[in-house]
Amino acid sequence: MDESFGSWSVLTTNFLFTLYLGLGGITLSSVLHLVNGKWRFQVRHLACSFAILLPIAGVLLLILLANAEDTFPWLAQAHDAEHHLSGWHNYTFLVVREIGGFLAVCLLFGLFIKYQHQSEIDSSYKAQRRFRNIALLIPFAYFAYGSMVAWDFEMTMMPGWHSASYAAYHFQSNFHMFLAFFTIFLFFTHRAGVLTKPFENHIFNFMAQFMLGMTILWTYLFFTQYLIMWYGRLPGEMIRYDNMMLEGFSALWWTFLVFKFVIPFLTFIFTASRHNPVVIVTVACFIVLGTWIERYVWIAGSTSVENYHLPMTSMFDLAVTIAVVVISWFAVKMTLNRYGLIKASS
Numbered sequence: 001m002d003e004s005f006g007s008w009s010v011l012t013t014n015f016l017f018t019l020y021l022g023l024g025g026i027t028l029s030s031v032l033h034l035v036n037g038k039w040r041f042q043v044r045h046l047a048c049s050f051a052i053l054l055p056i057a058g059v060l061l062l063i064l065l066a067n068a069e070d071t072f073p074w075l076a077q078a079h080d081a082e083h084h085l086s087g088w089h090n091y092t093f094l095v096v097r098e099i100g101g102f103l104a105v106c107l108l109f110g111l112f113i114k115y116q117h118q119s120e121i122d123s124s125y126k127a128q129r130r131f132r133n134i135a136l137l138i139p140f141a142y143f144a145y146g147s148m149v150a151w152d153f154e155m156t157m158m159p160g161w162h163s164a165s166y167a168a169y170h171f172q173s174n175f176h177m178f179l180a181f182f183t184i185f186l187f188f189t190h191r192a193g194v195l196t197k198p199f200e201n202h203i204f205n206f207m208a209q210f211m212l213g214m215t216i217l218w219t220y221l222f223f224t225q226y227l228i229m230w231y232g233r234l235p236g237e238m239i240r241y242d243n244m245m246l247e248g249f250s251a252l253w254w255t256f257l258v259f260k261f262v263i264p265f266l267t268f269i270f271t272a273s274r275h276n277p278v279v280i281v282t283v284a285c286f287i288v289l290g291t292w293i294e295r296y297v298w299i300a301g302s303t304s305v306e307n308y309h310l311p312m313t314s315m316f317d318l319a320v321t322i323a324v325v326v327i328s329w330f331a332v333k334m335t336l337n338r339y340g341l342i343k344a345s346s
Helices: 002-034 040-066 091-121 125-153 166-192 202-231 235-246 250-268 271-275 277-300 315-338
Strands: none
Touching (some): 002 091, 002 277, 040 091, 091 125, 125 166, 202 277, 235 250, 271 277
16 A cells, blocks of 8 residues: 555645646636726636636546555554544545635625626626625635645655644645746646737746745745644654655655745845746746645655655656646636637637
8 A cells, every 4th residue: 555655645745736726817816806906807707717727626636535555554553553643634524624715705606706707797786796895705715724734645645743833834835836837827828819809928926926925825834734743843743854854755744845946036036036027937836846746745755655656657657747737737727718708719
């Protein structure tokens, strides 16, 4: 079981990546609406088009849940009378809450898209108020659902290990990733001239500022949970950090730290960099890759060091990743065409 867990963790990472790309677009649109960002009208439909990835994430979720011990190695302990796991590790409860939470979030986010469209064709107070109310719920749903996903697929992968700030660290990191991915998407569709309603270049500056803010917040959340465990000399918690940082995943660990903090921060603190789309999208690529590595390290690093598996070193790793990327690309392209967001010939 442990031998295959490393490769199976690639599928789990791809699930989380796909899930948060689907959630991120609607969350961004909601936040921009709530803060009355005028530039939201130029990007919100493009952002919401990523919601088509939620059904794909749903299929991946069912595969992960169906394969039980390959996804959650602690299940082997659940059947061992010598080990006592908390009620949170009850597998039936896990399956029910994950499927129920996913369906509830999909319903709510689907309503957001519906009411956003209605608010554009109906200027009445009722329609605008209804859209605002659903927009208010989106960040809370994102935080609550993201917390559950963080606990189930990362934090509690090592039974007994916990961090009070891990949930915020997890879903904030993934929103950081979405901003970077969306910036890359905007850059290439804009340069290709395929958008039916092109946006203004200053959007890239706004995205760069947003990414800088999320970089600083990510670094704060990353460091605070580590500092508490290290300074408090908590060996039960530090062992997970030590195994990943100093043992088999040390290269990956320090890579994602450089990609998600050092490069973005040292680039975006300069005003000129935040006005250069090529520089912005280059940094965004580092953030996206860094987040994928980060997710994988936390998941695959929850087992014993001797079972650590470097990603993309087996045919399974490559096959499932390519399949998810190709299916997701066609799904987003189909959605863009369906709603007239890109030119028909694209």
